[in-house]
Amino acid sequence: MKHPVFEKLRIFAPGPTPVPEAVLLEMSKPTLHHRTKEFIAILERVRKGLQFVFQTTQPTYLFAASGSGAMEATIVNCLAQKDEVIVIDGGKFGERWTKLAQAFGLTPHVYKVEWGQAADPKEIEKLLKTHPQVKAVLFQASETSTGVFHPVKEIAEVVKKHSDALVVVDAITALGVCNLPMDSWGLDAVVSGSQKAFMLPPGLAFLALSQKAQEARKRSNIPHFYYSLKAEDKAALTGETAWTPAVSLICGLDLVLKNMQTVGLPAIFNHHQRLAEATRKGLKAMGLELFAKTPGDSVTSVWVPPSIPEGKKIISLMRDDFGITIAGGQDQYKGKIFRVAHLGWFDELDMISVLGALEITLKKLGHDLQFGKGVGAAAQSFLESGQNG
Numbered sequence: 001m002k003h004p005v006f007e008k009l010r011i012f013a014p015g016p017t018p019v020p021e022a023v024l025l026e027m028s029k030p031t032l033h034h035r036t037k038e039f040i041a042i043l044e045r046v047r048k049g050l051q052f053v054f055q056t057t058q059p060t061y062l063f064a065a066s067g068s069g070a071m072e073a074t075i076v077n078c079l080a081q082k083d084e085v086i087v088i089d090g091g092k093f094g095e096r097w098t099k100l101a102q103a104f105g106l107t108p109h110v111y112k113v114e115w116g117q118a119a120d121p122k123e124i125e126k127l128l129k130t131h132p133q134v135k136a137v138l139f140q141a142s143e144t145s146t147g148v149f150h151p152v153k154e155i156a157e158v159v160k161k162h163s164d165a166l167v168v169v170d171a172i173t174a175l176g177v178c179n180l181p182m183d184s185w186g187l188d189a190v191v192s193g194s195q196k197a198f199m200l201p202p203g204l205a206f207l208a209l210s211q212k213a214q215e216a217r218k219r220s221n222i223p224h225f226y227y228s229l230k231a232e233d234k235a236a237l238t239g240e241t242a243w244t245p246a247v248s249l250i251c252g253l254d255l256v257l258k259n260m261q262t263v264g265l266p267a268i269f270n271h272h273q274r275l276a277e278a279t280r281k282g283l284k285a286m287g288l289e290l291f292a293k294t295p296g297d298s299v300t301s302v303w304v305p306p307s308i309p310e311g312k313k314i315i316s317l318m319r320d321d322f323g324i325t326i327a328g329g330q331d332q333y334k335g336k337i338f339r340v341a342h343l344g345w346f347d348e349l350d351m352i353s354v355l356g357a358l359e360i361t362l363k364k365l366g367h368d369l370q371f372g373k374g375v376g377a378a379a380q381s382f383l384e385s386g387q388n389g
């Protein structure tokens, strides 16, 4: 453990992610009452700001919940009991769609994708042909447990071509990281959460629905109360939310969205791409092998090297020696892989720091590496990829 006077906690997990000081300050202001003119004005800006990030003209919904709340809201409002759905399950969060579908009496046809691999749109085409009654295809844009980015655009195209099913995308660690234009790609439900690229603490879930998904709501018969979009629509007529919203988080979100709009989406995507690329190069230069075959720009997953028999020690030493939280593998990959996040409020020097700490940690655990190789490769990558855009 470091000396408490000098210890600095650094979080490199794929959520929660660090929160900028200005946002912390904004959230520390006295709590506004949620049915006042001031707060309604904030909420109106926030809803528009979310449309900007979702790249949609459709209304956006906010819930005081973690991301899973918006996943549940999608199912209970847009689908009906016994509906057949296809779930792309390539990791821990793919599994969550299956569990949610089962919990609400749907019939999921699960397309199991090996962890670390991306979904193949041709397999989805086959499943759609075998199950012509399917009402929705549920999947992740970025499967956080493996670091894989699924081919969202291609999957949406296949679904549209071969069926009438809704394209339902968990973009919890993808939105605000890479291009995911909801309207132009024909995505019907897109879900996200505050504690990822939105640089906020956990506690807000977001949802946007296409017109087709709004239509689908009419046939839904799944019991629900808190996640009632009907109640939300009614409250939105006066610029409010149905229930007491997470006021302080929404004030923080207002600032984040203003900043995101000032910077612009292309620069945000470019920034994440640069950090991800440098991280991948840095880790490879340390003699490590990437786990994801098609890695996204949110989180980099990497195999624990054979030289380190106890992979979990990497996580605990990083925490104990440097106050750094990185994520381990989940389920069967516990101790076998680890994950370094770069979504949200990270910059070049953050990535150089985490790579430097990893070099020391891996060496301490017996991995043969030359100090500076990983850090140097990342620095070179930053130099080559130009000024932060």
Ligand SMILES: Cc1ncc(COP(=O)(O)O)c(C=O)c1O
Residues within 6 Å of the ligand: 014, 015, 066, 067, 068, 069, 093, 096, 140, 142, 143, 144, 145, 170, 171, 172, 173, 193
């Ligand atoms: C892709 C993905 N889906 C769903 C979730 C679940 O979100 P939450 O824990 O906010 O409910 C997460 C959380 O990390 C995630 O990364």
